[in-house]
Amino acid sequence: MTYAMHPFTLHHPRSVEEALSMAADHPGALYLAGGTDLMVNLRKRLHEPHHVVSLAGIDELRGVALEGGQLTIGALTTIGELANHPLVLEHLPVLAGAAALVAGPTLRGMGTLGGNLCLDTRCRYYNQSHFWRQANDFCLKKDGDVCHVAPGGSFCWATYSGDTAPALLAYDAELDLAGPEGENSGERTVALNDFYGPDGRWSIGEEPGGRRPGELLLRVRMPLPESDPESGWEGCYEKLRVRDSIDFPQLGLATRLLRRDGKLEAIRMALTAVNPRPMVVAGLEEFSGRVLDLALVDDLKRKANKTGKPMRTAVADTAYRRTMIGALVEKAIERLVPELAEPLAERRRLD
Ligand SMILES: Cc1cc2nc3c(=O)[nH]c(=O)nc-3n(C[C@H](O)[C@H](O)[C@H](O)COP(=O)(O)OP(=O)(O)OC[C@H]3O[C@@H](n4cnc5c(N)ncnc54)[C@H](O)[C@@H]3O)c2cc1C
Ligand code: SF4
Missing domain, CATH: 3.30.390.50 (CO dehydrogenase flavoprotein, C-terminal domain)
Known part of the structure; x- marks a missing residue:
């Protein structure tokens, strides 16, 4: 059963509020956007959640808009839309260019901006089947106690490998996040640059970083006129x-x-x-x-x-x-x- 996924319950919220309440009821639940990375990782048993919260039915998370002197992009906007959207092409050409180079056309049609920014970090010793990792005694990031990249240390060097984040960093983007009930509840805005942690395990919430357990990325915001072509x-x-x-x-x-x-x-x-x-x-x-x-x-x-x-x-x-x-x-x-x-x-x- 090497390739069997860990069994989980799939939830289908219709609003942000409902999604957050499901995440609050099930600590450790993971959000599923386009699934182009998460599903692969679940198959490899890199994550073994008991609950997965699909974002597919939450329309308020989609779309690109110019409002209040800012350009906002919903987390569920697909990478393909970003690459071709007139507002993105006009105001954020570097982002449009980066999005156009993500994966291939079918993955760009499914993959979302939120999933791209929250992408799990990658490593040649980690993005492998359960069988392969088991044969190599796993590693620090999941199930093991040694890093095969830097064996003496206790740091994980797995790399963030999304294409959109560097483009958005160049525009000084900010993120709107919403936390489930409890200590992380409520909305907050953070600079994209503060969203990531230094150690490769930030992406699974095991290391300090800007990301808090159960937080949902709502949208990305860019100030204008900084991104104005006239500038x-x-x-x-x-x-x-x-x-x-x-x-x-x-x-x-x-x-x-x-x-x-x-x-x-x-x-x-x-x-x-x-x-x-x-x-x-x-x-x-x-x-x-x-x-x-x-x-x-x-x-x-x-x-x-x-x-x-x-x-x-x-x-x-x-x-x-x-x-x-x-x-x-x-x-x-x-x-x-x-x-x-x-x-x-x-x-x-x-x-
Ligand atoms: C063959 C292949 C090639 C690829 N090539 C590239 C590439 O060239 N460049 C690149 O950048 N990526 C690449 N990817 C990765 C992936 O397709 C993209 O990064 C995509 O944008 C991920 O978005 P998604 O919606 O599918 O994320 P998902 O797989 O649904 O989610 C990814 C992670 O983000 C979390 N998440 C998703 N949305 C939210 C949210 N709103 N709030 C909080 N957490 C959230 C999920 O819980 C999960 O941990 C590739 C994937 C494959 C399979
Ligand atoms: S601990 Fe991190 S860097 Fe080291 S082998 Fe595992 S995933 Fe790679």
């Missing part, structure tokens, strides 16, 4: 994966920048798939006012490399992924600052 900000999302048609990122980089008269006014970058949480590249403020030249590109690469810490959690070689952080920074700059494309290409030819 002059430009951006892109670059992704490294094994098969371009479907795979999770081995590395992802969201970039937004504002430039004027050959100088950088401001830049934001965020990485995915190289740390247990999506990470804003730190310290980029110091580059404001610098001339857009190759020396600046090298400094950006250094900062990104300091932030991204690829470990042996993915199929691609660690040193290769580390090198590719810099390569994706170059690629992003080539797209956003076309006048640097030729000098960068020339330098690569000479290297």
Whole structure:
């Protein structure tokens, strides 16, 4: 019975209130959105809940709207809708670009923004069948007591590998969350950057992080005019994966920048798939006012490399992924600052 799921009761609430009350009645229950990640993980017995609360019938969680100077996106909005929605394309092109690169078309049609942001962390020793994990004495994150990536330690390095979070970090997104009755009850708003914990076990609620047990993600909010196309900000999302048609990122980089008269006014970058949480590249403020030249590109690469810490959690070689952080920074700059494309290409030819 290696592949049998742990038996659970499936609940079908029709409102947020009902969903929260079901979560309160059944501590440890998991929410099911599109199911594109959760169902796979249940089959592998990475989670063994007794209760699962389907969000499919809660229409108030769907949709994209522009209201009160903010763009809001319901948690149940599908990734496919995000990639094609006129408001997202106009105001959040980096998010639209990242969404268009999530998995393949069928998964984008089922998978939701909420599920993408709450994605369980991934590791080559964890995303395996129960049989495989059992044969390897399991691991710290589930059922075992050793980390196969860093055996001496007590930290889990499993990576957050969603594509939308880095894009949303580049827009300073906030999340509206609602907790079930009890100590986590009520609604609160947190910056997306505060939603994740440092250890790879945050995603299953075993480590401190912003996420609290039983909390439901309601919507994502972005301030305007920060995301207004008139503001002059430009951006892109670059992704490294094994098969371009479907795979999770081995590395992802969201970039937004504002430039004027050959100088950088401001830049934001965020990485995915190289740390247990999506990470804003730190310290980029110091580059404001610098001339857009190759020396600046090298400094950006250094900062990104300091932030991204690829470990042996993915199929691609660690040193290769580390090198590719810099390569994706170059690629992003080539797209956003076309006048640097030729000098960068020339330098690569000479290297
Ligand atoms: C072959 C394959 C390739 C994939 N490639 C990619 C990829 O390239 N990029 C990528 O980002 N993802 C990828 N995925 C993962 C997944 O398809 C997407 O991340 C998708 O957006 C997940 O959304 P979902 O609605 O299906 O989440 P679910 O599977 O329903 O849920 C995922 C997790 O989020 C929790 N959750 C869901 N909604 C909420 C909510 N509103 N509040 C609180 N918790 C919630 C669930 O409890 C669960 O823990 C891939 C999956 C597969 C199977
Ligand atoms: S990083 Fe270590 S503890 Fe975490 S899932 Fe991988 S092997 Fe397990």
